[in-house]
Amino acid sequence: MNENSPKNLNVINVGLSSFADTINGAGGKAINVEWRPPAGGDVAAATALAGLVNNSVIENANRTAFEKYLNAQPVLEGIGRAGDVIPNMGERTILYSGPPIDWQNVCGPVHGAVIGAVIYEGWAKDQTSAEDLLRSGEVTIDPCHHHSAVGPMAGIVSPSMPVWMVASKADGNKAFTTLNEGLGKVLRFGANSPEVIERLKWMQKTLSGVLSAALSASDGIDIKTIMAQALYMGDEVHNRNAAATGLLLKQLAPRAVRSNLPADDIAQAIEFIAGNDHFFLNISMAACKVMLDAAHGVPNSSMVTAMARNGVEFGIRVSGCGDQWFTTPAPVVEGLYFPSYSIADAAPDLGDSSITETAGLGGFAMAASPAIVQFVGGTPADSIVRSREMEPITIGRNDALTIPALDFRGTAAGIDIRKVVDTGILPIINTGIAHKEAGVGQIGAGITRAPMACFAKAILSLSESRIE
Amino acid sequence: MNENSPKNLNVINVGLSSFADTINGAGGKAINVEWRPPAGGDVAAATALAGLVNNSVIENANRTAFEKYLNAQPVLEGIGRAGDVIPNMGERTILYSGPPIDWQNVCGPVHGAVIGAVIYEGWAKDQTSAEDLLRSGEVTIDPCHHHSAVGPMAGIVSPSMPVWMVASKADGNKAFTTLNEGLGKVLRFGANSPEVIERLKWMQKTLSGVLSAALSASDGIDIKTIMAQALYMGDEVHNRNAAATGLLLKQLAPRAVRSNLPADDIAQAIEFIAGNDHFFLNISMAACKVMLDAAHGVPNSSMVTAMARNGVEFGIRVSGCGDQWFTTPAPVVEGLYFPSYSIADAAPDLGDSSITETAGLGGFAMAASPAIVQFVGGTPADSIVRSREMEPITIGRNDALTIPALDFRGTAAGIDIRKVVDTGILPIINTGIAHKEAGVGQIGAGITRAPMACFAKAILSLSESRIE
Numbered sequence: 001m002n003e004n005s006p007k008n009l010n011v012i013n014v015g016l017s018s019f020a021d022t023i024n025g026a027g028g029k030a031i032n033v034e035w036r037p038p039a040g041g042d043v044a045a046a047t048a049l050a051g052l053v054n055n056s057v058i059e060n061a062n063r064t065a066f067e068k069y070l071n072a073q074p075v076l077e078g079i080g081r082a083g084d085v086i087p088n089m090g091e092r093t094i095l096y097s098g099p100p101i102d103w104q105n106v107c108g109p110v111h112g113a114v115i116g117a118v119i120y121e122g123w124a125k126d127q128t129s130a131e132d133l134l135r136s137g138e139v140t141i142d143p144c145h146h147h148s149a150v151g152p153m154a155g156i157v158s159p160s161m162p163v164w165m166v167a168s169k170a171d172g173n174k175a176f177t178t179l180n181e182g183l184g185k186v187l188r189f190g191a192n193s194p195e196v197i198e199r200l201k202w203m204q205k206t207l208s209g210v211l212s213a214a215l216s217a218s219d220g221i222d223i224k225t226i227m228a229q230a231l232y233m234g235d236e237v238h239n240r241n242a243a244a245t246g247l248l249l250k251q252l253a254p255r256a257v258r259s260n261l262p263a264d265d266i267a268q269a270i271e272f273i274a275g276n277d278h279f280f281l282n283i284s285m286a287a288c289k290v291m292l293d294a295a296h297g298v299p300n301s302s303m304v305t306a307m308a309r310n311g312v313e314f315g316i317r318v319s320g321c322g323d324q325w326f327t328t329p330a331p332v333v334e335g336l337y338f339p340s341y342s343i344a345d346a347a348p349d350l351g352d353s354s355i356t357e358t359a360g361l362g363g364f365a366m367a368a369s370p371a372i373v374q375f376v377g378g379t380p381a382d383s384i385v386r387s388r389e390m391e392p393i394t395i396g397r398n399d400a401l402t403i404p405a406l407d408f409r410g411t412a413a414g415i416d417i418r419k420v421v422d423t424g425i426l427p428i429i430n431t432g433i434a435h436k437e438a439g440v441g442q443i444g445a446g447i448t449r450a451p452m453a454c455f456a457k458a459i460l461s462l463s464e465s466r467i468e
Numbered sequence: 469m470n471e472n473s474p475k476n477l478n479v480i481n482v483g484l485s486s487f488a489d490t491i492n493g494a495g496g497k498a499i500n501v502e503w504r505p506p507a508g509g510d511v512a513a514a515t516a517l518a519g520l521v522n523n524s525v526i527e528n529a530n531r532t533a534f535e536k537y538l539n540a541q542p543v544l545e546g547i548g549r550a551g552d553v554i555p556n557m558g559e560r561t562i563l564y565s566g567p568p569i570d571w572q573n574v575c576g577p578v579h580g581a582v583i584g585a586v587i588y589e590g591w592a593k594d595q596t597s598a599e600d601l602l603r604s605g606e607v608t609i610d611p612c613h614h615h616s617a618v619g620p621m622a623g624i625v626s627p628s629m630p631v632w633m634v635a636s637k638a639d640g641n642k643a644f645t646t647l648n649e650g651l652g653k654v655l656r657f658g659a660n661s662p663e664v665i666e667r668l669k670w671m672q673k674t675l676s677g678v679l680s681a682a683l684s685a686s687d688g689i690d691i692k693t694i695m696a697q698a699l700y701m702g703d704e705v706h707n708r709n710a711a712a713t714g715l716l717l718k719q720l721a722p723r724a725v726r727s728n729l730p731a732d733d734i735a736q737a738i739e740f741i742a743g744n745d746h747f748f749l750n751i752s753m754a755a756c757k758v759m760l761d762a763a764h765g766v767p768n769s770s771m772v773t774a775m776a777r778n779g780v781e782f783g784i785r786v787s788g789c790g791d792q793w794f795t796t797p798a799p800v801v802e803g804l805y806f807p808s809y810s811i812a813d814a815a816p817d818l819g820d821s822s823i824t825e826t827a828g829l830g831g832f833a834m835a836a837s838p839a840i841v842q843f844v845g846g847t848p849a850d851s852i853v854r855s856r857e858m859e860p861i862t863i864g865r866n867d868a869l870t871i872p873a874l875d876f877r878g879t880a881a882g883i884d885i886r887k888v889v890d891t892g893i894l895p896i897i898n899t900g901i902a903h904k905e906a907g908v909g910q911i912g913a914g915i916t917r918a919p920m921a922c923f924a925k926a927i928l929s930l931s932e933s934r935i936e
Binding site for chain 1 (some may be wrong): 488615697700701702710713714715717719721722723725726732733734735736738739742838839841842847848849861872873875
């Protein structure tokens with residue numbers, strides 16, 4: 001027998017295991033070493049990365065940014081009217097989630113939700129006249145993130161909508177977000193039927209009044225404490241907010257009762273919150289936005305301060321890269337689909353809610369939430385593996401947000417674009433899934449990953465703009 | 469060298485590993501086989517056990533009892549005045565936790581709490597005259613369990629106290645329990661100062677009125693559903709009830725708001741519940757009592773239907789052994805003590821709350837509650853090990869009460885005295901710890917075990933009374 005026959009081959013295979021599998025299958029011996037090329041093989045990004053690793057300027061910048069993130073103390077201060085309180089919003093603009101996109105290119109659910117908002121505002125009576133207004137430019141659209149705001153899924157904010165105001169006690173920066181509508185046929189999943197508009201009107205008139213009265217009787221509600229408690233109670237405060245919603249209600253309900261509003265309004269408001277386990281989601285997102293905006297704008301920092309999707313593109317922002325978005329086509333989510341729906345019906349990844357993962361929550365904190373696998377897929381053991389997997393791509397731990405199942409360690413937070421590009425480990429995101437067509441709504445939920453191309457582009461930009 | 473020198477010894481050691489350790493230490497080879505003699509070496513119980521294993525009459529009886537436990541549907545029906553609604557209680561009896569004990573022999577916290585109840589009822593103005601009344605027999609004491617009731621720690625119920633009424637929709641059997649007072653200086657831990665009595669009066673006048681109005685506006689609240697949800701939210705519904713309390717409040721608050729009671733009373737009631745994470749505990753206990761009473765009284769069944777402690781003795785009841793208690797001295801709990809206290813200050817194990825473990829919750833469901841180890845000791849990994857350890861001593865799983873961290877398996881439930889005696893695995897109990905002297909209150913919390921002697925005695929009794 002020839003020495004070079006497969007039986008005598010002894011191979012160390014680096015990278016794709018299929019090569020080793022072939023050799024082993026033919027009777028040879030191959031050991032596989034797990035390795036992925038930096039930047040997924042993008043040579044320019046890999047070269048730029050080489051200049052950014054072991055760089056004390058970037059390390060110091062990241063330390064500064066990460067401390068600002070850690071020190072932010074998001075407090076729920078009140079409710080305002082979007083047009084009145086959101087910076088530079090005006091009275092004819094509708095905000096949406098994710099990186100910038102032109103009206104003619106928006107995905108189905110965003111299209112449906114913007115039309116719904118135009119009708120809700122009374123600017124048009126039906127879909128056709130709403131389309132006319134939008135085409136004419138009389139009504140414009142703009143990203144939430146450009147106005148200190150965040151919105152789940154389509155992320156629609158229109159001027160008359162009530163919005164939560166969350167502020168950081170440390171830096172004073174603020175974030176805004178709408179009140180959560182619940183599940184099923186709702187505007188944020190692209191539904192815009194009369195029942196959707198009617199619910200939004202009730203939220204504007206009744207719910208926001210009760211919440212506003214309750215909050216005005218408080219010095220603000222500390223949101224980080226609620227998040228920390230909720231992580232001990234099975235929430236990851238992105239796709240599971242059952243405990244956090246209950247904790248918020250405990251604080252709001254007695255104050256609402258002591259207001260002089262009609263008892264029936266108060267009871268309706270409490271029932272609405274008690275019946276919507278996702279009610280805390282938007283507040284969680286605004287709190288994460290406040291924490292990450294505090295960390296934004298540190299020169300040379302490679303820390304990610306936003307991940308967001310508009311249903312067409314996935315985009316990230318980086319602390320040291322100013323207002324730039326680094327975008328790439330948004331992936332479609334492999335998840336658990338509701339009966340009669342499949343991945344063929346899904347809009348690509350959508351929403352600002354990945355701000356929670358950017359802050360070390362959601363998918364990054366899945367180990368806190370074994371029950372969520374029934375909603376997004378996988379096993380409870382997977383949820384622990386996934387949280388641990390995020391450790392090598394993050395700057396540190398947030399010891400104010402600890403996870404019992406990880407022996408009370410802080411959640412891994414502060415995604416470093418260098419570590420993502422170097423390791424090839426992509427940030428995990430728990431997400432809802434919208435139907436790709438306007439008007440249908442949610443069709444599932446699942447787990448997805450932020451795409452490598454965003455991080456590779458950001459590495460190139462940071463490398464070019466670096467100040468030493 | 470002699471063949472019998474330690475170096476050449478090859479030994480299989482059965483039981484205590486210290487023998488094997490000695491041989492190995494001397495240079496011999498010993499393999500240790502883990503084995504404990506049945507009944508902890510109690511020959512009479514071990515002999516009786518031999519007649520009860522692989523016995524189809526007992527297996528059938530246990531199947532019947534376990535199904536009755538599974539089928540029970542505890543529903544919170546309302547609030548009543550103890551003296552009016554608790555069977556055969558009357559107007560001069562005070563109920564306490566655990567197996568029967570004479571007044572002169574009660575432990576410190578029960579003594580203090582009974583005195584507090586006499587003063588609360590207005591039967592005496594001070595401790596001395598309260599003692600006189602009790603010594604004279606004008607006021608008597610009786611176990612909660614003899615009146616379809618359960619109480620945490622001292623477990624005191626006096627006639628004027630408001631009590632929850634929990635009923636099973638399946639069998640119609642009912643259980644009663646007081647409203648939880650919160651932590652710190654409270655009657656159930658033996659405190660009886662004026663602030664304790666004042667709080668009890670407020671609970672009687674204001675809190676019970678609000679809760680009663682809220683419940684009368686409902687068809688009853690399904691407690692098993694709340695328990696099942698709470699197990700997904702970090703509670704084991706014995707020493708951690710944070711989520712369950714919130715879930716209960718979600719149902720009660722809007723109904724309370726719609727009552728015509730003063731807004732300030734409603735707000736006070738909501739604040740009291742929102743501020744007391746143990747508020748659900750008593751309801752959890754009554755629900756477990758309802759489930760286990762349904763399983764009680766099945767001839768020949770070896771299923772445990774109550775474990776309870778009075779601070780002097782630990783007692784169990786068994787489905788096929790009628791009203792008998794099988795008792796032994798209560799252990800002192802190794803736990804986490806509050807600053808300045810130690811095990812030397814502790815009363816022996818106390819309270820009816822181990823009814824939760826009897827029903828497969830509390831310590832048996834610790835895997836659902838990784839955060840509880842900060843209260844009772846150990847690590848999150850221990851909590852999973854402890855839940856799994858209970859599997860060999862139980863009859864089956866309760867698939868209505870599942871645990872995410874155990875891959876959504878039902879909790880191990882229905883303790884079989886035969887399996888406890890055979891394996892030597894003792895039921896685990898999460899518990900609060902009271903100071904041994906009256907008037908002090910809680911000094912810690914920890915994990916303890918039900919003592920073997922109770923199970924060995926029950927085996928002898930079941931063996932004698934067996935009908936074939």
